[in-house]
Amino acid sequence: MSQAGVLALVDAYGFDLDAHPQVEGFYADLMWDAARWGVSTSVQLLESVRGDGEYRTPLDEGAIHAIFYDDVQLSPTRLQSLEAVDADWRSVIGRPNSYIREDQNAHEFRVYPVPDESSVDFSFLFGSPLGHDFPARSLGIVQGEHRDDLPAWLDVPLALQILAREYARESDHRDPAFAKACKDLGDHLLALVLGA
């Protein structure tokens, strides 16, 4: 795992970490970026409640890749489409088939129609919440996940991104040309290792 590896690499490029401990803050920022890059993902379960259409994702991070309700994958839909079909769409009750995020706070979503039944209790007798024990009528959310450490094959691109940010900021060691070179090479390597 890579935080030590990344910071050792920053150090190897001649940057004095002891004198500039704020560099660790750049590493923390990159971990949030990585949650958006789709490096780490997870599936989370969420109880649905009869009559309640609004939910908050279990994790406050990462992009939502898919939402399931019971045995169907919900379609992402647009406010305009729902308004066009039924101005009172928020009060329609039934079995959810789609979700909307447009008029919601960050990490919140609304399912349509509003569930007409609550999910069964979350009790996992077989210890397999995503298998045998998947609770009927619950929501399953596939989303990006924040990690504090990433695998070692990302060490170099991450270290270059940190160097780029450190040397681009206003300071007594600011070096825009070096920062740009680090950024260009770091971006290329990220695209290389994360690309299809």
Added chain:
Amino acid sequence: VKAGPLVDQVLERIRDPQGSITSRDFVRARISDAQRMLNAKYAWTLDSATLVTEPKRIFYPLTNLLPEASRVRFIQQGDRNLVMAPWSTWFGMRRGWQRVVGPAFVQWSPVGRDMIVLWPSMLTSESLTVLAARLTDALDADDDEMEAPDDALAAVVDLATALALLKARDLAPISEALAELVTRTKALAHVG
């Protein structure tokens, strides 16, 4: 091929053949990094692990199974390979795809880099073999063997050269090295 001659090659390219400004250890470490990144992309050397599935379950994190693997390439049930198909398209096939139960796994897809999804689910627990790009070993000495195939070593040297130029703050040739690397890595798709 051993790491030593490649270290010499990089030092020659950055016009520091004695390693007086950029040490041999630094260059060898960057060759090691370059090999790891390129293997993460092209998966020349693979790791395998056995995934024991659970009845009716389709999503499986790989964080504990293959913690340093970068790219799953193949999943096998017995001697049969499952078909890789992006899971974003399965929704169009059948809306309730995740609850379909079948006699054998047919498709798989990566979900991000550390999770896979299998389809359809099965009612029994099965053992699958997961093959993924492995994290190549660190090159600690000039005598260590390279793991990248011979026809990919030029790309490893190109990438290590760009990283060594950066260390020497020799910025002008970096864009040239980067352009060379882009061309070389495009051609690498056929290596392996």
